[in-house]
Amino acid sequence: xxxxxxxxxxxxxxxxxxxxxxxxxxxxxxxxxxxxxxxxxxxxxxxxxxxxxxxxxxxxxxxxxxxxxxxxxxxxxxxxxxxxxxxxxxxxxxxxxxxxxxxxxxxxxxxxxxxxxxxxxxxxxxxxxxxxxxxxxxxxxxxxxxxxxxxxxxxxxxxxxxxxxxxxxxxxxxxxxxxxxxxxxxxxx
Numbered sequence: 779x780x781x782x783x784x785x786x787x788x789x790x791x792x793x794x795x796x797x798x799x800x801x802x803x804x805x806x807x808x809x810x811x812x813x814x815x816x817x818x819x820x821x822x823x824x825x826x827x828x829x830x831x832x833x834x835x836x837x838x839x840x841x842x843x844x845x846x847x848x849x850x851x852x853x854x855x856x857x858x859x860x861x862x863x864x865x866x867x868x869x870x871x872x873x874x875x876x877x878x879x880x881x882x883x884x885x886x887x888x889x890x891x892x893x894x895x896x897x898x899x900x901x902x903x904x905x906x907x908x909x910x911x912x913x914x915x916x917x918x919x920x921x922x923x924x925x926x927x928x929x930x931x932x933x934x935x936x937x938x939x940x941x942x943x944x945x946x947x948x949x950x951x952x953x954x955x956x957x958x959x960x961x962x963x964x965x966x967x
Contacts (some may be wrong), residue, residue, distance in 0.1 A: 784821035809850025846939035867917030886935035
């Protein structure tokens with residue numbers, strides 16, 4: 779009869795150990811325009827100016843009933859983790875909320891039109907349609923989140939229109955709205 783017995787031990791002394799968590803961070807810019815600033819602005823030299831003083835390249839001019847403008851919102855994953863874009867909101871920064879009740883907003887999962895209103899991508903999917911006033915605060919969730927690896931870009935198309943039947947009640951009103959995209963980490967969420 780034989781017996782075999784083995785005992786293994788191991789230890790490690792002190793020292794520092796590092797645990798690094800990833801980051802979720804997205805960044806957004808206007809498409810085909812100077813960086814960082816309002817997407818819909820009347821005059822590039824005043825209300826379209828960026829934080830560093832660059833004039834906006836795509837002013838809308840004064841709006842009249844029947845006008846519509848499409849702009850692109852390019853979102854980049856500048857973090858270290860894969861993310862999913864889950865939705866968008868809008869926040870009233872200044873102006874008349876009554877005007878928000880008149881303006882129609884459509885959100886597409888890609889650039890739908892070019893700056894001149896010609897169809898750029900007929901396969902872009904409409905993911906939101908409603909009044910700007912309904913979009914303020916509550917926003918919307920994307921039916922299918924848009925996944926982005928670090929460094930990836932996504933373009934969202936935003937079409938704002940002023941209905942032809944709006945009449946003269948909105949003359950002289952202004953509004954300033956900030957659109958924001960929301961993201962969360964893709965894994966373990």
